[in-house]
Amino acid sequence: TDLALRQLAAAMGHLKAMHEAIWHSAFLVMLQEPSHHDSRKGLTGVQKLSGIRKMSIQSSKADEDDLSRPLVAVVLEHLDALVLALRKFDDNMAFAKSERYVTTLKRPVYMRLYLPVLKWLNKDAKGLPVEQLQAVRRSIRHASRCLWTLSLAVGDVPQPPMVRRMRSRHGAAVFEELGLSQAAAMQDIASSFKLDEAIEEYCSSDNVLRMLEALEVLLSKNAQHWQGLPLWSEEQPANGDTGGPNFALLQSDASHDLDDKQQPSGSIAVDLNGRYPSQAEVRRRSNEAAGPARSAAADDKGLHRPLMPLSNYDKGDEGFFMKMRFNTFLFSPADSSSQQQRFEPQERLCSSDAASSSSQQSAVAVSLSNGAATSSAEADVPAHSAESSLHHIEVPARLQRNKSSASADLARDLGLDGDPYSQHGGVFYPPAESNRIRGSWKQLMRWSRILGRSENGDSVLDKTDKVVVFGGGSFGTAMAVSLARQKKDLNVTMLLRDPYICKSINTAHQNSRYLQGYKLPSNVVATTAAQEAIEGAQYALHAVPVQHSREFLSGIADILPKHVPVISVSKGLERGTGALMSDVIAATLGNKHPCAFLSGPSFAKEVMDQRPTGIVAASKDKKLARVMQGLFASPALRVNTSTDVVGVEICGALKNVLAIAAGIVEGLDLGHNAMAALIAQGCSEIRWLAEKMGAKPETVSGLSGLGDIMLTCYGSLSRNRSVGIRLAKGDQLCDIVGSSHQVAEGVSTAGVVVALALRMHVSLPVLTAVAQVLDGALTPTQAVADIMTLPQIEEK
Numbered sequence: 001t002d003l004a005l006r007q008l009a010a011a012m013g014h015l016k017a018m019h020e021a022i023w024h025s026a027f028l029v030m031l032q033e034p035s036h037h038d039s040r041k042g043l044t045g046v047q048k049l050s051g052i053r054k055m056s057i058q059s060s061k062a063d064e065d066d067l068s069r070p071l072v073a074v075v076l077e078h079l080d081a082l083v084l085a086l087r088k089f090d091d092n093m094a095f096a097k098s099e100r101y102v103t104t105l106k107r108p109v110y111m112r113l114y115l116p117v118l119k120w121l122n123k124d125a126k127g128l129p130v131e132q133l134q135a136v137r138r139s140i141r142h143a144s145r146c147l148w149t150l151s152l153a154v155g156d157v158p159q160p161p162m163v164r165r166m167r168s169r170h171g172a173a174v175f176e177e178l179g180l181s182q183a184a185a186m187q188d189i190a191s192s193f194k195l196d197e198a199i200e201e202y203c204s205s206d207n208v209l210r211m212l213e214a215l216e217v218l219l220s221k222n223a224q225h226w227q228g229l230p231l232w233s234e235e236q237p238a239n240g241d242t243g244g245p246n247f248a249l250l251q252s253d254a255s256h257d258l259d260d261k262q263q264p265s266g267s268i269a270v271d272l273n274g275r276y277p278s279q280a281e282v283r284r285r286s287n288e289a290a291g292p293a294r295s296a297a298a299d300d301k302g303l304h305r306p307l308m309p310l311s312n313y314d315k316g317d318e319g320f321f322m323k324m325r326f327n328t329f330l331f332s333p334a335d336s337s338s339q340q341q342r343f344e345p346q347e348r349l350c351s352s353d354a355a356s357s358s359s360q361q362s363a364v365a366v367s368l369s370n371g372a373a374t375s376s377a378e379a380d381v382p383a384h385s386a387e388s389s390l391h392h393i394e395v396p397a398r399l400q401r402n403k404s405s406a407s408a409d410l411a412r413d414l415g416l417d418g419d420p421y422s423q424h425g426g427v428f429y430p431p432a433e434s435n436r437i438r439g440s441w442k443q444l445m446r447w448s449r450i451l452g453r454s455e456n457g458d459s460v461l462d463k464t465d466k467v468v469v470f471g472g473g474s475f476g477t478a479m480a481v482s483l484a485r486q487k488k489d490l491n492v493t494m495l496l497r498d499p500y501i502c503k504s505i506n507t508a509h510q511n512s513r514y515l516q517g518y519k520l521p522s523n524v525v526a527t528t529a530a531q532e533a534i535e536g537a538q539y540a541l542h543a544v545p546v547q548h549s550r551e552f553l554s555g556i557a558d559i560l561p562k563h564v565p566v567i568s569v570s571k572g573l574e575r576g577t578g579a580l581m582s583d584v585i586a587a588t589l590g591n592k593h594p595c596a597f598l599s600g601p602s603f604a605k606e607v608m609d610q611r612p613t614g615i616v617a618a619s620k621d622k623k624l625a626r627v628m629q630g631l632f633a634s635p636a637l638r639v640n641t642s643t644d645v646v647g648v649e650i651c652g653a654l655k656n657v658l659a660i661a662a663g664i665v666e667g668l669d670l671g672h673n674a675m676a677a678l679i680a681q682g683c684s685e686i687r688w689l690a691e692k693m694g695a696k697p698e699t700v701s702g703l704s705g706l707g708d709i710m711l712t713c714y715g716s717l718s719r720n721r722s723v724g725i726r727l728a729k730g731d732q733l734c735d736i737v738g739s740s741h742q743v744a745e746g747v748s749t750a751g752v753v754v755a756l757a758l759r760m761h762v763s764l765p766v767l768t769a770v771a772q773v774l775d776g777a778l779t780p781t782q783a784v785a786d787i788m789t790l791p792q793i794e795e796k
């Protein structure tokens with residue numbers, strides 16, 4: 001958010017400077033429509049506007065093709081009067097009805113006339129050579145793009161990545177071409193407008209924070225969404241070209257108009273109430289509104305052609321339109337009738353509703369900036385109702401709220417005061433949608449509070465004084481720490497075999513072998529004495545590798561009280577028996593011994609780092625699963641519950657085998673396609689076996705299934721995946737296993753899975769191939785080749 005605030009501040013500064021630059025440039029553009037009849041027309045507009053009837057162009061024959069010089073002379077001569085007139089014009093929309101130039105000048109980008117610009121104009125523009133004027137003209141294109149860009153940045157519209165590029169490139173170019181010092185201009189602007197204060201205030205408003213959130217979300221999550229769109233086409237479409245299926249016209253329309261290239265284009269209508277009219281509807285309504293004769297003519301000319309297929313922007317891209325908050329309409333410059341229609345209702349709204357008038361006005365102005373000519377002949381097109389109007393804008397009263405005077409001033413200075421979306425504070429969804437989203441979120445939060453209250457988290461922790469942890473490897477240590485953090489006076493005792501590790505934990509508060517470098521809470525203690533460790537413990541967390549669990553549990557069976565639940569985090573199948581951990585516990589501690597299983601995507605290191613993690617607590621005893629939730633759940637650890645013990649265990653065991661396969665794909669550099677196909681196939685195989693063993697299929701798509709599969713197959717911290725990578729590189733399994741002091745359960749489990757699959761009559765090609773590779777019967781490359789030649793099957 002800090003960064004976004006800074007960006008915002010910078011953008012505001014830029015925008016202010018751009019306003020100056022563009023306004024200043026507008027003058028020059030007005031003056032330099034070489035050899036174009038509109039130059040004279042433009043002059044007429046200026047005359048009307050300023051009331052300076054005597055203004056005339058003293059052009060010689062030599063000037064016939066380039067009226068810039070005489071125009072410059074005229075304008076400079078009448079500069080003061082023009083400035084006054086333009087200011088007046090700025091407040092008087094009625095002028096904008098009749099003349100093309102007036103319409104052009106009415107653009108919000110030209111709204112403000114600043115002193116520095118005038119100074120510059122006075123001082124430097126006199127006798128400006130044509131080339132320089134042309135450079136200025138070029139700069140306008142840049143500047144209008146920049147302005148558009150920056151308007152997006154300053155307003156509620158999240159920045160597409162290209163915006164940043166545009167800003168730096170064109171922003172600098174504009175200043176360079178205008179010969180202005182960007183830094184000085186910015187400073188000037190900042191001091192004269194108390195920009196810092198205003199920004200501070202503006203930014204502290206709730207609305208802006210929402211915008212920033214949206215901005216961040218969009219930047220971080222949807223970057224590719226923006227990148228995919230040729231939104232900021234550098235090239236202007238060739239004359240007569242609609243710009244194709246992109247938004248080139250949207251952003252470069254200003255330069256089109258200034259160039260006076262009346263591009264036929266289509267309309268994109270967006271209903272601010274959140275409806276996205278279909279292409280056909282836009283066409284129908286726009287034709288209806290235009291009247292039959294015009295409609296036919298428009299169609300003849302190929303007008304109303306959409307700039308981009310609206311169908312492409314269905315559902316997922318809906319937000320896109322609203323992000324482009326200005327594009328209430330993007331209409332045909334040549335289709336002046338529809339422009340007029342937009343204009344009329346806005347004006348009426350302006351007069352009838354003072355509160356929303358500025359919004360409406362600006363919305364129109366912005367619309368106008370997307371179009372061009374409005375001729376006086378069309379000025380009397382009947383005003384129409386919202387129904388017949390292409391757009392139907394209702395500015396909710398709340399959009400007018402929350403505006404401090406400073407922020408309102410700033411918004412006004414930036415020419416953003418009239419924009420309904422800037423007023424509603426940077427949300428890129430239309431109000432109806434935004435309300436819906438907030439409503440749903442509130443409901444979720446309410447739900448969470450209600451459930452939260454009934455949860456037994458605190459009471460379980462209150463009643464718990466001691467937990468014993470079996471196994472002091474990576475995960476045993478991480479879970480011990482996680483528990484110890486829950487309550488300062490909770491005694492978490494780790495039962496280890498190695499006295500040196502015990503000593504390091506008890507004295508240096510570090511595990512000298514696993515997760516080195518982490519400081520353990522002082523309520524984590526360790527011992528090698530089973531009796532001492534277990535005594536008084538209310539729960540036992542079991543983190544001993546599966547292959548050693550039977551031996552270990554048998555060893556403590558006599559001293560572990562029957563009522564102390566064993567919570568196993570070990571993931572795997574026992575070699576020789578194919579037993580799950582639940583079977584091993586039942587076999588060693590008795591059928592009735594209470595037990596639960598924690599599983600899910602949870603790398604020990606990330607648990608230590610308190611990174612957000614989600615696991616599932618499975619137990620046939622629902623109550624015990626809930627108790628586990630109470631014991632382990634924390635702000636960094638979500639614990640769901642499940643009664644599908646078999647499903648959770650099978651997923652946890654088999655994902656390790658699949659992770660070895662993923663490592664092989666990674667190590668052989670087979671690419672993303674192969675990886676995705678492998679994981680999908682692996683998921684299916686896990687589901688086939690799990691279902692046969694009585695698991696619920698939905699468990700496979702839960703945390704312990706898909707969640708853990710994704711983690712271990714893609715996560716670089718996975719030991720099983722590392723085994724696969726090394727196998728692919730040609731390392732021998734014995735070397736791989738021998739070189740690590742940490743367990744990769746998938747190695748043992750792979751062989752067991754094959755036996756289990758045979759017993760259950762399921763075919764598991766990928767998981768079997770892993771066993772084959774581990775057994776040295778196939779090289780990773782051969783295994784891949786063989787898998788690829790298997791018959792193509794029907795998905796099930």
Ligand SMILES: NC(=O)C1=CN([C@@H]2O[C@H](COP(=O)(O)OP(=O)(O)OC[C@H]3O[C@@H](n4cnc5c(N)ncnc54)[C@H](O)[C@@H]3O)[C@@H](O)[C@H]2O)C=CC1
Nearest residue numbers: 471472473474475476543544548569570571603604742743
């Ligand atoms: N490391 C991780 O991120 C996660 C591991 N798990 C699972 O937790 C279990 C334990 O994994 P880690 O702690 O990572 O393994 P590790 O290899 O880091 O540590 C294993 C621990 O078990 C002890 N141990 C080995 N044989 C023993 C025996 N016969 N008697 C007593 N203790 C013995 C070792 O001394 C060591 O302390 C595995 O089943 C693993 O799949 C589950 C979730 C995450």
Ligand SMILES: O=C(CO)COP(=O)(O)O
Nearest residue numbers: 600601602603718719720
């Ligand atoms: O189970 C794990 C994370 O959920 C750990 O996976 P590895 O054993 O492959 O490191």
